[in-house]
Amino acid sequence: MHHHHDAPAVVRALSPDEPVILNRPHAAARAARFFVERFPGKTLYAVKANPSPQLLKVLWDEGVTHFDVASIAEVRLVRAALPEAVLCFMHPVKTARAIREAYFEHGVRTFSLDTHEELAKIVAATDNAADLRLCVRLRVSSEYAELSLASKFGCDLAEAGELLQASRQVADWLGVCFHVGSQAMSPFAYVQALDRVRAAIAQASVVIDMVDVGGGFPSVYPGMEPPPLEDYFAIIHRHFDALPIAYNAELWCEPGRALCAEYNSLIVKVEKRRGNELYINDGAYGALYDAAHVGWRFPVRSLNGDRQGEAMEFAFYGPTCDDADFMEGPFDLPADIAAGDYVEIGMLGAYGAAMRTAFNGFGSGEAVEVSDEPMACLYDGSRRREALDNVVSLR
Ligand SMILES: *Cc1c(COP(=O)(O)O)cnc(C)c1O
Numbered sequence: 001m002h003h004h005h006d007a008p009a010v011v012r013a014l015s016p017d018e019p020v021i022l023n024r025p026h027a028a029a030r031a032a033r034f035f036v037e038r039f040p041g042k043t044l045y046a047v048k049a050n051p052s053p054q055l056l057k058v059l060w061d062e063g064v065t066h067f068d069v070a071s072i073a074e075v076r077l078v079r080a081a082l083p084e085a086v087l088c089f090m091h092p093v094k095t096a097r098a099i100r101e102a103y104f105e106h107g108v109r110t111f112s113l114d115t116h117e118e119l120a121k122i123v124a125a126t127d128n129a130a131d132l133r134l135c136v137r138l139r140v141s142s143e144y145a146e147l148s149l150a151s152k153f154g155c156d157l158a159e160a161g162e163l164l165q166a167s168r169q170v171a172d173w174l175g176v177c178f179h180v181g182s183q184a185m186s187p188f189a190y191v192q193a194l195d196r197v198r199a200a201i202a203q204a205s206v207v208i209d210m211v212d213v214g215g216g217f218p219s220v221y222p223g224m225e226p227p228p229l230e231d232y233f234a235i236i237h238r239h240f241d242a243l244p245i246a247y248n249a250e251l252w253c254e255p256g257r258a259l260c261a262e263y264n265s266l267i268v269k270v271e272k273r274r275g276n277e278l279y280i281n282d283g284a285y286g287a288l289y290d291a292a293h294v295g296w297r298f299p300v301r302s303l304n305g306d307r308q309g310e311a312m313e314f315a316f317y318g319p320t321c322d323d324a325d326f327m328e329g330p331f332d333l334p335a336d337i338a339a340g341d342y343v344e345i346g347m348l349g350a351y352g353a354a355m356r357t358a359f360n361g362f363g364s365g366e367a368v369e370v371s372d373e374p375m376a377c378l379y380d381g382s383r384r385r386e387a388l389d390n391v392v393s394l395r
Helices: 007-014 025-038 053-061 072-081 096-106 116-125 157-170 188-204 229-241 257-263 289-293 384-394
Strands: 020-023 042-046 066-069 086-089 110-113 133-137 145-147 173-177 182-184 210-212 250-253 264-274 277-280 300-302 311-317 326-334 342-345 367-370
Touching: 007 020, 007 264, 007 342, 007 367, 025 042, 025 053, 025 229, 025 257, 042 257, 053 072, 053 257, 066 072, 072 086, 072 096, 086 096, 096 116, 110 116, 116 157, 133 157, 133 210, 157 173, 157 188, 173 188, 173 250, 188 229, 229 250, 289 326, 300 326
Parallel strands: 020 367, 042 066, 042 250, 066 086, 086 110, 110 133, 133 173, 173 210, 210 250, 277 311
Antiparallel strands: 020 264, 145 182, 264 277, 264 342, 300 342, 311 326
């Protein structure tokens, strides 16, 4: 992989006609170190956020040893990249064949479930294994998150007691997990969810060996400035400690976005301008899925140093032939930006670089490594003061 200092250097060297993904391994390493050192438990990386093997190795090198995988393809991918990693199959709906291959060929022991049917399937597919580590997924509210994960998975509190009891009968080790939704903008999301965990455990009266608070840890985007992660960790720790669980019970988390958002940015070329709309060469079927489909805003900057115009709000059209390939933004760029210019779009490491397709013949383009700072950062110490204000207001 080629190395350059930053996006302007890439443009000078390549004048790329295709979009270019920029990798920042130092930023992912910093995020991993932060979780490994400060989260008061074990950190699993949720692979779906960005399954790049290079990224997996960066995280492993910084001490992330456990990986949350959701499909047999992810199991194989992580196993190939990291032979010694601990893989946890955390999709509550799996095929029997996927469970069997994961257990017998890839050493997977940890599986999540949210129904009695899935429990029976796991037991049968592993030939009644005696060393299963099972996590019962609870449905919790997504009200503090920008992207909901509340309606699809998780058993209701009313059923949780029985499912925990049935799982305890066959599990060597039993956990409870949940997901508060992605980009949770307040640590209070986890307080609500852990209260529900407490209620489920009280109903079941079984020994719980692990509580997994899932993902949802935020990153920084225009218009979305979360409190510092230390606040999330402190509140989670406090509420975990108060649960009626085994004295040696473990606390886990499964961040996807927070570990990889800063890992990638993207260089795009402006192919055409129509008023305040820029036609660029990546879009809804590329790395900008969230910008198109949920109106997510990403930071942008002009890579043409001679553009001196005042900032103006633009919308983007992507390269495919349909109207859905549209990103409303607004994206602030110099008013004199023109066709032929290059733009860097930041914070695309999570659910950005991973979403690219080859639809309509677009989606190729290379990746290069850069060493400058990401366009926003949760880990550079700049968010400490706000931290104190938020902690005070939450108590
Ligand atoms: C997607 C997902 C994650 C990661 O979520 P983020 O919001 O990216 O942190 C973690 N756990 C499970 C089960 C998921 O489906």
